[in-house]
Amino acid sequence: MEQLVNKYSDKLVQAKLGDISGPSQPLIGGLDDTLVWNRRADEIPVLEKVFKGLNINSLVFLRPKEPYGSLISFLAKTALKSFGMIQPKDCETRTFLHDLPVINQFCPDQIIHTLKKRKSVIIAPQKNNKDFQGPAIIAHGSVSPEQGFITISSVCFASFIKFFTDYLEALKNGIATDDEHDVFDSIIPLLEPIQKSPPKFIPPPFSNEEIVYSAIIEAGKKIVEYGLVDSFFGNVSYFWNKTLYISQTGSSLDELSGCIDPVPIDSSTSAGITASSELCAHLETISVTGCKAILHGHPKFSVILSMDCDPPKKAVCNFKEQCHIKCPEKKFVGCTPIVPGEVGTGPFGLCNTLPFALTQANSAIVYGHGLFTIGKNNFSEAFQTMIEVEALCYNTYFEKVRLLRKT
């Protein structure tokens, strides 16, 4: 357990959600027969009470670093004025988190009460409190601290997406508040710049299976390194020798060694049962496009722009509450189509929309979810496309904001 609490503390820092020291240093507790923490902290007495009030084995506590701290603080303040819930509309929240509850005190009873119902709670004191500085996020797990780590990563990601989509929508509707403008202006300088120069990859052709594995592992690491994912999650595949090699479900893209499933296309084995949820979409994409490499990440501005919709159109749209599965608009960012679709293979699964979209372009964005790119023979091409699309989305977003604020 000691190893796990330290590992996921480090990963929060690597994901640039926490710091190696100071107020944003992650605090993680793991409980088997005894409780262990990754460090000493003033918050531990309260969190120990939380452990006693819940049937869990781990807690992750984080004061997210900037820009997440500011934007979560803003969203939490708004939430506390109504039902105490932040309700992002991105895919991660819709599928796994449902909503993000907020409380205003670092109080064990309130935390326990909230965590009995949800995977996370945001604590955002609304008055200056010298004893507790917010905002902070707490998430729990019953199997591993990794659950809390994933939840907190998703809360930060969802909050980021919500703030920027809400802000653009508010500008379009002419209802952006001074507070929103202030938060927006304060966090822009803190955003990570989009890296434009792609890294070098193992060049094809791949002569044996081991090289295929190495190439996939390398591609996964690069996606994380370039910040093109929500913390460490997405998927990667390569088609070689009548077999699709694909990252396993829930695998961390920077740790793909041992987490790649070979899936023969003749369906002679079901070992792909642990493959990514998007296996079906990958297989179909390989089939209809003839590509060999597929990358899927969650670059933030691609996701944000996929959810952008003109208010007058949205007001009269029959599917305005079901954009993620039924958006009737044919939307593009540059040449990149935006398609609806949920995770997996359900009736509204992205496996029904994405492969066809990728016959039209080398990239496609799934509404509120993420970006898929393909390479004819190698990851280099797919990666280059991913960087370019995200850069285009970033620039398009800020150009829209600039024009709207000017008017």
Next chain:
Amino acid sequence: MYGWTGNILVIDLTKKGFEIENPHLDILNQYVGGKGFGGRYLRECANLAWDHPDMVFCIFTGPLTGSISPTSGRAHMVSKSPLTGLVGDSSVGGKLATRMKRAGWDGIVIKGKSKTPVGITIKDNLVEFKDATGLWGLDTHAVYKKIRPGNKSLMSIGPAAENGVRYASIIVDQYFAAGRSGLGLCLAKKKIKYLLVDGTGHCKVKDPQKLKTAREDILRLTAASPALMGQFGFTCLGTGAVYDLMDNRRMMPTDNFCRTRFEPASKLNAAAYTKSYAPKKHGCLGCHILCKKIGTKNKASIAMPEFETMSHFTALIGCMDTTLVVKANELCNHFGMDTISAASTLACRREITGLDYTSDTVLSLLKDIAFGKDEGKLLGLGAKQYAKKMGQPQAAMAVKGMELPAYDPRGAYGMALGYALSTRGGCHLRAYPISHEIFRKPVATDRFSFSGKARIIKIAEDLNAIVDSLIACKFTFFAAGLEEYASIYEAVTGVETNAQDLLIKGERIYYNERIINSLNGFTAKDDDLPVRFFMEPGSSGNNILIPPIDRNEFLDARKKYYGVRGLSTNGLPEKGKAQTLGLLWNNL
């Protein structure tokens, strides 16, 4: 009242009469349904022998049954196990639970004993006892053909139960088995041949709109699960989809658990059955996952074997014939006996006698077991008793008398702990650690480590106890969680709850089982694995090392579990803990 009907049918077979019990909402909310309610009734007669006339046989639905709650169409059966002497229970699919609920019953509790074979028919509130003398001796398939239940639900026993097989099963609606624990024999002792249920009512739901929303959340999650609805998942291939995975992970029990790799496995997988039998989707009433597979051979429908049956009738007993597996599965279901225990007992025989099997000898022995003929009489006692009588008790790959399923514990240490601690013996479903150790859900854990596993197993046991009480299917929890099912529970029953409160109910239900088992003399010495797993390695290879389990690490993890579960160092329940959970403590 919403969710529950508030009616429990208590049948006295000796008097051929019945009463109706109407528990208060507080009691319903405390024990929930399914396994929880069955355990409540079993606790009242925990000291009785499994075949005592006053021993109860319980069939319970859950508050979610009969609603659109995903996977809620299962029933849970509870009595004392003739195989193990432990709590004996089994979850079963088909239409039974839904028909019971629509007939107005949350559960049926059967006490007493009939002098002659009897069938029980229930249509709404009309309960009748039918003479079943003419059906006694028939197999379950013949009973089905004779009664022709149509839309009603039919459960019956076969000759295995009538002839005293300790692992006799109950077959529901032709294809669904309450396989484990030997519950078929409990019915046979009471002379019950069948139960036929029809219900025409509807289940009341407090907040249909909230239920619809919560249901959609769960459907979204299951659609995102590769193990469930992916193209190699249970929906497409049935539970047989696990076969390749176990081969790939080198944890397929082979030659009575002497090895963990069966070289011909790749030719005996789900794809092979798909090719030969073109199976179609089938499942419990109202389920969207539809993991049951029904194939076709010579224009006749034939049930495809589940994963454990596929594995044990090939690797465990050293056979390489899918036709044999399908036939053995069919015979076991028709005769009414558990495929896992049957195959495992045959594997034990093979190890002791040194005699390899042909397809014919396997099928012939299955018949001998079911009809109590020759060697079959001894094999019908299960692996533990068979091995003991043959003078080689160590050859029984069983925990507390129940034969182990098809996951070798040397390849998954949570599974090792789960097997040893299970309240019904060698069972993978109590803690179901394959979820995180193999399927990576909710996240992956290190399958070769005991680190953290004591509490993980405890929490998972609590979770699965409440899942078997709500009722929902455990497979759904590869994707969804109690967070989503708490919303369903609230929507259906109108009773406010949350995931953690449901876990506490699960903890109470599970601790009650530890109490019942302790009343029957079970202690830490029984919470153990066959010695083979600590002495012999599995089949390493493909960069996967399968060493023997380190006994000290195992014992250390078990000790931690006792602490986390609130048991004594000897694995016994403690008064303070029982009282905290609101459980009876007398008779201890």
